[in-house]
Amino acid sequence: xxxxxxxxxxxxxxxxxxxxxxxxxxxxxxxxxxxxxxxxxxxxxxxxxxxxxxxxxxxxxxxxxxxxxxxxxxxxxxxxxxxxxxxxxxxxxxxxxxxxxxxxxxxxxxxxxxxxxxxxxxxxxxxxxxxxxxxxxxxxxxxxxxxxxxxxxxxxxxxxxxxxxxxxxxxxxxxxxxxxxxxxxxxxxxxxxxxxxxxxxxxxxxxxxxxxxxxxxxxxxxxxxxxxxxxxxxxxxxxxxxxxxxxxxxxxxxxxxxxxxxxxxxxxxxxxxxxxxxxxxxxxxxxxxxxxxxxxxxxxxxxxxxx
Amino acid sequence: xxxxxxxxxxxxxxxxxxxxxxxxxxxxxxxxxxxxxxxxxxxxxxxxxxxxxxxxxxxxxxxxxxxxxxxxxxxxxxxxxxxxxxxxxxxxxxxxxxxxxxxxxxxxxxxxxxxxxxxxxxxxxxxxxxxxxxxxxxxxxxxxxxxxxxxxxxxxxxxxxxxxxxxxxxxxxxxxxxxxxxxxxxxxxxxxxxxxxxxxxxxxxxxxxxxxxxxxxxxxxxxxxxxxxxxxxxxxxxxxxxxxxxxxxxxxxxxxxxxxxxxxxxxxxxxxxxxxxxxxxxxxxxxxx
Numbered sequence: 001x002x003x004x005x006x007x008x009x010x011x012x013x014x015x016x017x018x019x020x021x022x023x024x025x026x027x028x029x030x031x032x033x034x035x036x037x038x039x040x041x042x043x044x045x046x047x048x049x050x051x052x053x054x055x056x057x058x059x060x061x062x063x064x065x066x067x068x069x070x071x072x073x074x075x076x077x078x079x080x081x082x083x084x085x086x087x088x089x090x091x092x093x094x095x096x097x098x099x100x101x102x103x104x105x106x107x108x109x110x111x112x113x114x115x116x117x118x119x120x121x122x123x124x125x126x127x128x129x130x131x132x133x134x135x136x137x138x139x140x141x142x143x144x145x146x147x148x149x150x151x152x153x154x155x156x157x158x159x160x161x162x163x164x165x166x167x168x169x170x171x172x173x174x175x176x177x178x179x180x181x182x183x184x185x186x187x188x189x190x191x192x193x194x195x196x197x198x199x200x201x202x203x204x205x206x207x208x209x210x211x212x213x214x215x216x217x218x219x220x221x222x223x224x225x226x227x228x229x230x231x232x233x234x235x236x237x238x239x240x241x242x243x244x245x246x247x248x249x250x251x252x253x254x255x256x257x258x259x260x261x262x263x264x265x266x267x268x269x270x271x272x273x274x275x276x277x278x279x280x281x282x283x284x285x286x287x288x289x290x291x292x293x294x295x296x297x298x299x300x301x302x303x304x305x306x307x
Numbered sequence: 308x309x310x311x312x313x314x315x316x317x318x319x320x321x322x323x324x325x326x327x328x329x330x331x332x333x334x335x336x337x338x339x340x341x342x343x344x345x346x347x348x349x350x351x352x353x354x355x356x357x358x359x360x361x362x363x364x365x366x367x368x369x370x371x372x373x374x375x376x377x378x379x380x381x382x383x384x385x386x387x388x389x390x391x392x393x394x395x396x397x398x399x400x401x402x403x404x405x406x407x408x409x410x411x412x413x414x415x416x417x418x419x420x421x422x423x424x425x426x427x428x429x430x431x432x433x434x435x436x437x438x439x440x441x442x443x444x445x446x447x448x449x450x451x452x453x454x455x456x457x458x459x460x461x462x463x464x465x466x467x468x469x470x471x472x473x474x475x476x477x478x479x480x481x482x483x484x485x486x487x488x489x490x491x492x493x494x495x496x497x498x499x500x501x502x503x504x505x506x507x508x509x510x511x512x513x514x515x516x517x518x519x520x521x522x523x524x525x526x527x528x529x530x531x532x533x534x535x536x537x538x539x540x541x542x543x544x545x546x547x548x549x550x551x552x553x554x555x556x557x558x559x560x561x562x563x564x565x566x567x568x569x570x571x572x573x574x575x576x577x578x579x580x581x582x583x584x585x586x587x588x589x590x591x592x593x594x595x596x
Contacts, residue, residue: 026409037466041443126574131567135344144362192512227478266438286434
């Protein structure tokens with residue numbers, strides 16, 4: 001297809017360049033509300049990071065420069081939590097990508113009850129988030145939960161484990177539940193991308209004698225590359241900046257093993273009232289994850305360009 | 308040529324049969340993993356308070372305790388809050404789709420500087436913890452005069468879902484071969500005609516997936532609603548459900564599960580209809596190159 005493009009006359013090239021010159025106008029309506037309700041509050045939140053704002057009436061807020069950040073640099077509790085946050089975000093994203101991709105490939109085949117299974121694949125997202133956490137808590141109850149029952153039924157040892165309460169198991173368990181919640185978005189998005197593959201193209205490669213692996217490698221993977229990069233980036237962001245699930249499941253315990261940084265910042269702001277300090281954590285989190293993702297997106301772009 | 312096609316398809320069929328066994332095993336494993344908490348919720352919704360107090364609980368409830376459903380359906384404001392949630396979620400979805408499809412196209416097809424800046428902003432706006440933005444956001448919504456209004460919530464959800472929608476749609480546009488648009492351009496179609504007649508039909512599965520998540524996110528959203536809605540007549544479904552959590556930390560599990568089940572069904576029904584639109588082979592025959 002690229003050779004076709006290369007062979008185009010310069011006149012055609014010029015004409016094709018012209019047609020989407022005005023496309024930027026299509027972006028204006030979307031960016032207007034984004035500006036009013038996203039840029040403005042966000043700038044204010046970032047500004048707060050440079051002040052000593054704290055809960056309490058009639059306290060004048062002072063600009064204190066980088067004081068919050070200086071304090072944050074030596075806050076070992078925060079950095080421990082930061083590390084947990086990175087591990088949490090990356091593991092949940094990779095695990096849900098792996099599981100979701102697999103499910104999308106399965107749902108793309110001609111199977112019985114396909115519609116029903118597609119609807120089921122959405123269940124984790126359709127259930128109200130608080131209920132998700134409550135249900136998993138019930139399922140994982142150490143002495144009487146149904147998971148324990150399944151372990152006992154098959155005589156698998158370890159069923160009495162307090163999955164969410166023990167030092168070694170709490171974090172992996174929360175990650176697995178996090179991946180469970182994140183799966184639908186990946187499954188459905190990748191399924192939508194795979195469904196866009198022209199059937200002609202698949203038939204042609206079958207005629208050429210390509211096996212299933214080759215079809216996957218040379219047709220499916222390139223088609224979903226762009227969407228996968230977006231999904232990975234968005235998921236890492238969401239997982240890193242969210243704490244709702246962890247809050248209801250373990251509240252950061254046991255012994256801070258699941259104390260993600262978003263929860264740390266939330267406590268700092270709403271439990272202790274240190275808004276300025278909490279905001280500086282938000283800025284540091286945003287900057288570091290932004291940096292990480294910039295590197296990731298650059299790399300995925302370069303990989304695309306190399307092909 | 309025809310012969311080889313026929314030969315291939317017979318071999319393919321034979322191979323398919325062997326593929327199917329592990330495929331179905333994998334599917335069943337997924338179904339159990341994904342569906343178990345949902346079924347447990349359904350089972351819980353039929354258990355009496357007495358049964359829920361017992362240590363070991365069976366998967367099949369001892370009897371159908373409909374009182375949980377009567378409790379939730381009699382709950383004052385259920386119909387009203389379901390209506391609010393539905394209006395909010397549908398309006399957010401429609402607005403997000405209308406705004407994000409053209410903008411996502413623009414970001415995907417435009418010069419690097421513009422699309423780089425847009426992507427960078429999406430990153431920043433998403434990565435800042437919601438809990439820290441909520442106070443300035445509250446002030447901004449108040450300034451626009453939309454506090455305690457479902458339209459204010461629509462606006463906030465729109466802003467919250469746009470980054471995701473833009474980025475996903477940008478990805479789907481990027482997967483569409485540029486050759487098809489160029490063919491349209493050479494035939495003399497305007498850029499809007501190209502967007503409407505060539506890009507949009509190919510984009511449909513992606514639009515459906517994006518719209519679906521916008522709907523579900525707005526339908527289930529709790530934190531913004533808690534902060535921005537004050538009067539009971541503007542309450543959304545998640546806010547109503549939260550009241551079953553009890554004021555002293557004690558959870559009315561039966562009615563809560565029943566309510567959660569009632570709240571989950573509309574989303575699944577909507578998806579049941581929409582998933583057909585994720586249909587295969589739309590691009591069939593479109594590119595001959």
